[in-house]
Amino acid sequence: MASKGLTTQTNASNHIALINECMTGPPAEAILKKCGLLDPRPDSAAPLYLLDNASGIGTLIFRLLKHNSNISFGRIVGADIDENYLSFLRERAAKNGVPSVEALRLDQQAPGLDNASFEFIFNNFGVFFAPKDTAVLTETHRMLRSGGFAGFTSWAKLAWWDELLLPALDRYVTGAPALPDPTKLFPATGWMYPQTARAKLQDAGFVEVHSEVWSFTPEISAEDLALACTHLVKAVSARAWDESARLRFEPLIEDAFRRYLCDEFEGGRWTGKMSAVLTWGRKA
Template sequence: MASQNSSQVVNTAAPNERVLLANERVTGPAAAELILRSGIQTYEAGDYWSIHLLDNATGGGILLEKVFDLAAEKPFASPLKVIAAGDINEEMLDFVRRKRDTAVQSLGPTAQYWKVVDVRKVDQTFLQSEFPQVYFTHIFNNFGIFFSPDSDAALDSTYQTLTQGGVAGFTTWKSIAWWHSIAEPALANYIPEAPTLQTPDKLFPSRGWSDPEAVKAMLEKAGFCEVDVTEFGFTPEIEPEDFTEAMAVLVQVVAKKGWSEQVFERYADQIGPALLKYMQASFPNGRWDGKMTAILAIGRKV
């Protein structure tokens, strides 16, 4: 996922599809929980009787996967009529298009939903530019809002693009727990000569999204009512090798910002192996038993 076009761009896009899929194993549980808490499966849209859904800052499209899995398991009260996936990162959009095409060709239970997904480049601070005449019943943003250089503008754009009574849902990280329990000790133990690193939250352009009360205040300021902000803790179900490679992407982004070019070139390739060695030495079967904590925020347009 990358932030919107600005001088504050923070590119944490996965370098390959395998790592992107690993990232989705980490972000997927919170997306699934957000969908359930949004009540989309029981939504009734008055005279329209249909759901118009936007997966904003879609990344690899894991939220859509969770929506479609739920819909296939238990049909929604209202049909999924309009489905859009938007992101500023073209590599992510290409990945979602491939995921869509593969799902459609499989003829599986979710193919009927994937075949109508409209994938397009969208700036989350100005959704109206791509959807001037579309008003969504649901807009979800899974771990993307804090990448925006102006999250107030992104919230306002989300609000304006919702239909009356529409629902918006956001996930953010309260803390990146593995940073302190894995990354910091791994580098200290296996690359002790490398400079220490700042925590990754300092890199995100929009601040305040790790504080549940601040998140609630920001949604209410944007005009949302019935705002519900809760915490959701979970342990990712992911192989140690995949988890460490996914973690290494973010650690390297932080290192590239915090280290000199010479220092980065010297130590960057050692980060992934250091993370894996530490996990194998510290946890049963190399599997981290800690918990990620996400913030789930849901609001409605009056």
């Protein structure tokens, strides 16, 4: 049985993941639309075979089901290396009446699933965390059926970092050491730019490849945005700050973030834009 502390930590992580869907969910819907999956499917349509790679808690899957609640699946898989997220994905699937969703613990770089077994494979804000993103693309191409589509999302930039976090720290956390740009810490490079993301898919053998920047304003409260963003900030400060700086300044970040939002925006609602790179292509 899990300890109370571990359970509490897991629940907190799932809560933050749900908040993050305010930021990762809209691009997930956008890439689904680009690949034709938000269009109504006729009742006579064949069952769908779909893999959501680096799925997390299944954001893309549940955004799809939101728009196609009666969709017929031959197989739908959410794959991730984090068993806590997968457990929560299973709970969500059961709660939403889709127990057929498979939640599999797999490495996106070496998933080990069969050749040509899916019509659609998506990767929503996961590929740039892979040290070997070329392996992710090779495996995606291998698992797709001929004519199948692959879709990837990544961040063009983390706008809230420059527009909210840094001025909040400057105003309310005097003396805090500088923080590096978090996008510089992603193992895979090039996904922030449509031209290089497009080239990556083309080099992997995909055809009819498209890539574009897609922007939106997230619908999220000051409290939730501060909580979710602070989670990432602390992951960066853990690398950039020594122990004394972490102990002194990390406890102040969330409150500073929230105060800045409430001071600068009516009702604390950020009016800025998040920008994602959507990249999709087809297997010939």
